[in-house]
Amino acid sequence: MNYGVVSQEQLEKIDEILTEKLIKIGVDCVIIIDMAGNIITAKDNGTSKYDVYSFAALAAGNFATVDAMAKLVGEQEFSLLFHKGAECNIHFSKIDDELLLITMFGKSISLGFLRLNVVEAIERIKKIWARK
Template identity: 90%
Template sequence: MNYGIVSQEQLEQIDTILASKLIKLGVDCVIIIDMAGNIITAKDNGESKYDVYSFAALAAGNFATVDAMAKLVGEAEFSLLFHKGQESNIHFSKIDDELLLISMFGKDISLGFLRLNVVEAIEQIRKVWEGGNG
């Protein structure tokens, strides 16, 4: 997937997917970043107070660190990461080798339900990217 030449129409379609699959579900904020921490797009519920730029940079570093740990234990990768807090949770999922989808959500959403919606959203996002670049 070459996200470097994403059209405005593709970004709007991806934002619609993020809004319908994740924000509507109750996710506070969802970000798609590249592995360097650059934001491709971000959506929130209108109430989130996250500094998405700092978050994206730290998330990329976190994912890279865990990727290195996976290799130390003989895994090719850990394609999913989850951090659970008392009030807030963070879910990372790879879209492809270049992109991560990061969801920040509260305790009212079950991890299983979120993961199901993330998988569906990623499938739809891949189709949008392939439609414009394939």
């Protein structure tokens, strides 16, 4: 996928999906990045204070490390990562081979509910990418 040709209209539709499926359920911040750590788009709840640029770079490195570990144990990939903290949780999910969806959320949202919404968001985002 060459996301360099994604139109402004497509990015706006993706932002709408992120808002509807994730921000509106209480997610603090959601970012779509490429595997090099470049931000494709980011949405937050208006009160998030995350440094999304630093976070994107570190997240890409984290995902690459885990991908290498998957290969060491004979897995093709681990397509989903989850980090649980006392106040903040981070959920990583692959959209495709080039893009990651990163979601930061508090303890008021259950992981199962979040994952359901992430899966739905990714399916809708994939349809938009396919129209390029």
